[in-house]
Amino acid sequence: RPRVLSGIQPTAGSFHLGNYLGAVRQWVALQETHDAFYMVVDLHAITLPQDPAELRSNTRLAAAQLLAAGLDPERCTLFVQSHVPEHAQLAWIMNCLTGFGEASRMTQFKDKSARQGADRASVGLFTYPILQVADILLYQANEVPVGEDQRQHIELTRDLAERFNGRFGQTFTIPAPYILKETAKIYDLQDPSIKMSKSASTPKGLINLLDEPRATAKKVKSAVTDTGTDIRYDAENKPGISNLLSIYSTLTGAGIEELEQRYDGKGYGALKTDLAEVMTDFVTPFRERTQQYLDDPETLDSILAKGAEKARAVAAETLSQAYEKVGFLPAK
Ligand code: TYM
Secondary structure (H helix, E strand, O other), rough: OOEEEEEOOOOOOOOEHHHHHHHHHHHHHOOOOEEEEEEOHHHHOOOOOOOHHHHHHHHHHHHHHHHOOOOOOOEEEEEHHOOOOOHHHHHHHHHHHOOHHHHOOOOHHHHHHHHHHOOOOOOOHHHHHHHHHHHHHHHHOEEEEOOOHHHHHHHHHHHHHHHHHHHHHOOOOOOEEEOOOOOOOOOOOOOOOEEEEOOOOOOOOEEOOOOOOHHHHHHHOOOOOOOOOOOOOOOOOHHHHHHHHHHHHHHHOOOOOHHHHHOOOHHHHHHHHHHHHHHHHHHHHHHHHHHHHHHHHHHHHHHHHHHHHHHHHHHHHHHHHHHHHHHHHHHH
């Protein structure tokens, strides 16, 4: 079985619709066909300041949401990044292989540090993508299911894997991004020129999966659409309606063309009303299942402990190969 690995940050609390459609949904599907490793990336979370108690509870909350979304601990390895110390260890080696200029070109770093004020951004935020490189290479992942915004980090991973292999001999699998075209980028409901995100979206433009379903339905109904009335997928000229069509299509399995036909001549209002209902039907059980996992922290923690043990076995093996290749003296 080919292997996949991916991760999600715990910091936002509730996952948003972009996280789910862009990434988590694919994770669920891939556990059937791949040897799958998925993690909550708490080491990445502290690249921005975090309240310790909140970080801890958000880490559990993220794991609960992943299970609620359909990850099955019998079918995949679900773990917390800080439970596997090899991530930080391999990241150090990768830091030493990365050029300063190369790291400076990472666009997510530029965005995030600009938001913080460049001088206040941590060095951890700067090396964030290199920790992600280590995450992926430790598991010899063939594919990495993510949204479009992570593509550059996967490119960096490929470059560094090739560099390491070239310098020290074949060690790491070269991973490929796994990005589905239809859901690579879910847009803000109020401003379809920007991606849906916790940091950039206004509350009305952001669908949090754990919000009150009624509030979510309302946001869908008041989504910004485009001038004109025809319901047609045209990302360039009709970004608002195209975004809604992508969301609708993915959540229901109906094809875009099928939806275009179904709503032909019916107007934006009808589409939004129906999508609001589709969304309600999706988030209502999702919220309930998340709460069930949260209500039983012992089971949740034991799932994560087993996941960490399985992950560690793989990660330790790769790290020891890398240590040997680099020339570290074995500890006897
Ligand atoms: P994070 O936590 O920001 O986001 C989790 C996943 O959600 C996707 N995503 C979106 N997809 C489509 N449309 C959107 N509007 C949207 N917003 C977010 C992201 O692309 C991501 O796949 N650096 C990563 C976490 C990470 C990781 C890894 C991923 C750490 N190590 C190793 C893969 C492999 C991040 O911050 O994701």
